[in-house]
Amino acid sequence: MTSLTHGPAPRCYALVPCAGTGSRSGADRPKQYVPLAGRALVAHTLDALARVPRLSATLVVLAPDDELFDAAVPQAAGDARVWTARRGGATRAATVAAGLEELLARGAAPDDWVLVHDAARCLIRPEWVLSLIEACEADEVGGLLALPVADTLKQEEQGRVAATIDRQAKWAAQTPQMFRIGLLRRALAATGEGVTDEASAVEALGLRPRLVPGALENFKLTWPADFGLAERLLQTMAPASDSSLARGAAVATAGGAR
Numbered sequence: 690m691t692s693l694t695h696g697p698a699p700r701c702y703a704l705v706p707c708a709g710t711g712s713r714s715g716a717d718r719p720k721q722y723v724p725l726a727g728r729a730l731v732a733h734t735l736d737a738l739a740r741v742p743r744l745s746a747t748l749v750v751l752a753p754d755d756e757l758f759d760a761a762v763p764q765a766a767g768d769a770r771v772w773t774a775r776r777g778g779a780t781r782a783a784t785v786a787a788g789l790e791e792l793l794a795r796g797a798a799p800d801d802w803v804l805v806h807d808a809a810r811c812l813i814r815p816e817w818v819l820s821l822i823e824a825c826e827a828d829e830v831g832g833l834l835a836l837p838v839a840d841t842l843k844q845e846e847q848g849r850v851a852a853t854i855d856r857q858a859k860w861a862a863q864t865p866q867m868f869r870i871g872l873l874r875r876a877l878a879a880t881g882e883g884v885t886d887e888a889s890a891v892e893a894l895g896l897r898p899r900l901v902p903g904a905l906e907n908f909k910l911t912w913p914a915d916f917g918l919a920e921r922l923l924q925t926m927a928p929a930s931d932s933s934l935a936r937g938a939a940v941a942t943a944g945g946a947r
């Protein structure tokens with residue numbers, strides 16, 4: 690039963706920065722629009738997020754001059770849980786910061802959670818998103834999907850190894866990264882555009898985000914060779930079992946999108 694003295698339970702929103710150019714990808718267009726297994730890369734990303742019932746809505750932040758999204762993801766126009774905003778900035782951090790303002794303008798509360806997920810991680814699975822939500826929703830700070838580094842790490846100087854770096858306790862950060870909207874907004878305002886992920890901004894406030902084990906498959910498509918690999922994985926992916934997500938559905942349905 691809802692208490693009379695407390696507000697409604699915090700909701701979860703996804704925020705997908707989708708305003709990059711993909712300069713390292715070698716593609717003939719922004720990488721999020723490269724076709725993979727018959728659909729644009731970002732369409733796969735949004736499909737997976739759409740199968741997470743705990744998400745009240747997903748905000749896709751596009752470049753101000755984006756002319757590709759509507760044709761690349763036609764189903765978004767008819768989906769009340771997908772919102773778009775042409776407010777992307779010069780850096781990922783600027784795009785995310787603008788997206789947070791948009792969420793607040795659309796009725797999200799500072800205490801609500803936001804899960805920032807790269808458009809470019811199109812192999813995300815609904816069950817991994819749910820595992821992040823379940824690990825973080827009772828957490829003071831929030832957290833992120835990440836993977837312990839498996840390889841021996843080398844420090845390069847002019848094409849040669851200058852040092853071998855201790856990999857003990859090193860993790861590679863992935864997305865989604867889940868924080869309260871108000872906290873992340875404050876963190877990004879303090880750090881500016883230099884940070885490459887949300888956790889870095891939150892860490893700069895002296896906080897310690899929770900590391901939640903992710904999956905190797907949830908890699909970020911960055912280099913030309915990544916596209917063929919992602920396409921092969923998409924083609925062989927078993928359909929996710931939506932029943933495993935049902936335990937999250939009741940919470941989202943009770944609130945709906947604001």
Ligand SMILES: Nc1ccn([C@@H]2O[C@H](COP(=O)(O)OP(=O)(O)OP(=O)(O)O)[C@@H](O)[C@H]2O)c(=O)n1
Nearest residue numbers: 706707708709710711712713779780781808809
């Ligand atoms: N100004 C920017 C830069 C990046 N992104 C988004 O942030 C995610 C992760 O960034 P990255 O892989 O670095 O994408 P790009 O910046 O597009 O790639 P590159 O660095 O190779 O140019 C992508 O979904 C990208 O669209 C964004 O929304 N706004």
Ligand SMILES: C[C@](O)(CO)[C@H](O)COP(=O)(O)O
Nearest residue numbers: 781807862863864885886909
């Ligand atoms: C957020 C991120 O995907 C975590 O690995 C990464 O930091 C994005 O960095 P990039 O500079 O945009 O590639």
